[in-house]
Amino acid sequence: xxxxxxxxxxxxxxxxxxxxxxxxxxxxxxxxxxxxxxxxxxxxxxxxxxxxxxxxxxxxxxxxxxxxxxxxxxxxxxxxxxxxxxxxxxxxxxxxxxxxxxxxxxxxxxxxxxxxxxxxxxxxxxxxxxxxxxxxxxxxxxxxxxxxxxxxxxxxxxxxxxxxxxxxxxxxxxxxxxxxxxxxxxxxxxxxxxxxxxxxxxxxxxxxxxxxxxxxxxxxxxxxxxxxxxxxxxxxxxxxxxxxxxxxxxxxxxxxxxxxxxxxxxxxxxxxxxxxxxxxxxxxxxxxxxxxxxxxxxxxxxxxxxxxxxxxxxxxxxxxxxxxxxxxxxxxxxxxxxxxxxxxxxxxxxxxxxxxxxxxxx
Numbered sequence: 001x002x003x004x005x006x007x008x009x010x011x012x013x014x015x016x017x018x019x020x021x022x023x024x025x026x027x028x029x030x031x032x033x034x035x036x037x038x039x040x041x042x043x044x045x046x047x048x049x050x051x052x053x054x055x056x057x058x059x060x061x062x063x064x065x066x067x068x069x070x071x072x073x074x075x076x077x078x079x080x081x082x083x084x085x086x087x088x089x090x091x092x093x094x095x096x097x098x099x100x101x102x103x104x105x106x107x108x109x110x111x112x113x114x115x116x117x118x119x120x121x122x123x124x125x126x127x128x129x130x131x132x133x134x135x136x137x138x139x140x141x142x143x144x145x146x147x148x149x150x151x152x153x154x155x156x157x158x159x160x161x162x163x164x165x166x167x168x169x170x171x172x173x174x175x176x177x178x179x180x181x182x183x184x185x186x187x188x189x190x191x192x193x194x195x196x197x198x199x200x201x202x203x204x205x206x207x208x209x210x211x212x213x214x215x216x217x218x219x220x221x222x223x224x225x226x227x228x229x230x231x232x233x234x235x236x237x238x239x240x241x242x243x244x245x246x247x248x249x250x251x252x253x254x255x256x257x258x259x260x261x262x263x264x265x266x267x268x269x270x271x272x273x274x275x276x277x278x279x280x281x282x283x284x285x286x287x288x289x290x291x292x293x294x295x296x297x298x299x300x301x302x303x304x305x306x307x308x309x310x311x312x313x314x315x316x317x318x319x320x321x322x323x324x325x326x327x328x329x330x331x332x333x334x335x336x337x338x339x340x341x342x343x344x345x346x347x348x349x350x351x352x353x354x355x356x357x358x359x360x361x362x
Contacts, residue, residue, distance in 0.1 A: 010121035060232055081354075083116055086124035086361060089150040090187045090233065095317055095360055097324025099125030099152065101297070102342075106140035108163050109147065111344075115329055116147075118344055119353040121361060125189065127152040132159050133173065136180035136188075145186055152189040152296075153327065154237070156201075157216075162193070162208050166215035171223055178227035188233050190338070191296065192220055192235035195264060197246045205246035217253040233259040237296045240265040241280045243271050248281075249288055260323065262296035266305035268336045274316030282320055299341030306343060310352035314360045 035272040087096040100123040109126075116122045126149045128140070143149040159163065164170055181188050193203040196213055203213065217236075224232055236258045238248045252258075263285070265277045278295065285293055298313065300306045317325055332338040343349040 028179055035268070042133060081120050081231045084121045084357070084361065085148050086121055089124040092323065094321040095314075095324055096266040097125050097294060097326075098361070099123050099127060099149075099324065099326030100329050101127040101326060103324045106137040106151075109140070109143045111329070112147070114344060115340070118350050119357060120229045121357045122148050124148060125150050125152050125324075125326055127154065127189075129154045129156055130355055132170075136177050136184070138184055139190065141184050142187075150187050150189060152235070153191070154194055154296075155190060157193060157203050158188075162203055162216040166219050167213060168219065172261050173237050174220060175227055176194070178224040180225060181232060182229040185231060187233060189233045189260075191235040191262065192217060192239045194296070195239035196251045197248050198239040198242075210246070210250040213251055214253045218257050221253075221257045235260045235262045235294065235296065237262040237264060238281065238285075239263070240278065241284060248284055252288060255289055255291065258289070259292055260292045260294055261289060262294040264297040265295065266298060266328075266337070266341070267300040267309050268291045269303060269337065270305050270308075272304060272309075276314045278316065278320070282322075292323050293320075294323040299327050299328040299330075299339070300343075300349070301336070301339030301341060302346075303322040303336060306346050307348035307352040310349060314356040318360055 018056065044304070087093060088096055089097050089099075098119075100112055100115050102115070104111045105126060105128040112126055114125060121179055126144050127149070130137075130153050132155065136153070144151045154247040160170055165174075167202070181190075193201070193213060193216070195201060196204040196208075196210075198204050201207070221234055234257065236251075236253065238251070238261075239245065240263055241248070263278065263281045265281070267277055277298075282293065295317065300309045300313070313325065327343070328341050329338040329343060331342040333340065
């Protein structure tokens with residue numbers, strides 16, 4: 001994105017960079033602040049997504065082609081269709097990941113199921129944000145596993161200093177978390193201190209030195225490895241490059257401590273393309289490492305034209321040989337950087353997702 005400084009200034013003014021802010025902080029971020037308290041209830045297992053097979057005679061070919069108007073007046077894609085299963089999320093095959101985040105996870109899987117029915121593909125990665133001190137959501141991870149998805153946890157150290165993590169003062173919590181992840185057994189994606197190259201989080205640029213961040217990252221990975229949590233893939237997540245941010249190289253903890261590299265970026269204007277949103281960051285990452293690359297957060301706002309940008313997002317991921325993307329499927333209401341990213345009731349965007357999925361996951 002461009003004009004990211006404006007977004008950061010708005011966030012600092014509105015949120016004061018505090019954990020209680022419910023908007024995504026950072027010029028291009030889509031993450032939640034302080035909305036993942038440790039006292040949340042365990043996730044409820046929603047009814048599984050089923051292949052939609054009608055027992056009655058199927059509608060005629062003409063009826064399938066004819067869209068029906070939705071409540072908003074937008075054409076609704078007509079006709080039931082099967083909900084496919086995405087490939088194995090940790091296969092490292094380019095273009096194999098379609099992930100999702102929404103505001104109900106990890107408490108519930110219901111909106112993930114709804115998203116799957118709308119786009120006709122079960123997401124194979126489901127992300128949630130975890131405040132420091134929260135336990136690993138084994139119940140949610142188990143539900144995700146039953147639906148063919150890998151849980152993706154964004155650890156956010158709002159309440160502790162990175163110095164204390166690097167010094168081993170948080171090891172009791174880290175060992176407990178690592179033991180829970182190890183006991184779960186199946187793959188888990190974990191990121192720590194995402195978008196550290198921006199200045200809107202307390203663990204990032206202007207708040208914490210890159211050397212302390214690198215030390216804290218390495219220490220966390222070391223604690224997990226000593227606990228035997230070998231099922232973790234470590235995702236180093238940067239914000240898309242923008243003026244006023246810190247060079248990502250300064251925050252790189254080293255190839256031995258990173259499994260995948262990931263980036264966050266959002267479409268906020270019609271003039272934007274996959275190349276303008278993600279191109280500079282992809283090139284910078286490729287100069288830094290040959291690790292697999294994932295888009296950890298992406299949303300398309302109404303001002304950018306959701307349906308028009310979806311095909312380019314899928315095509316760009318495939319052309320750049322990225323693993324895939326995690327869609328930020330949540331409605332926000334604010335400035336240009338806090339738009340309604342949700343596609344659930346935008347039928348033209350849903351139709352674009354279906355066409356793109358058929359082409360790239362078919």
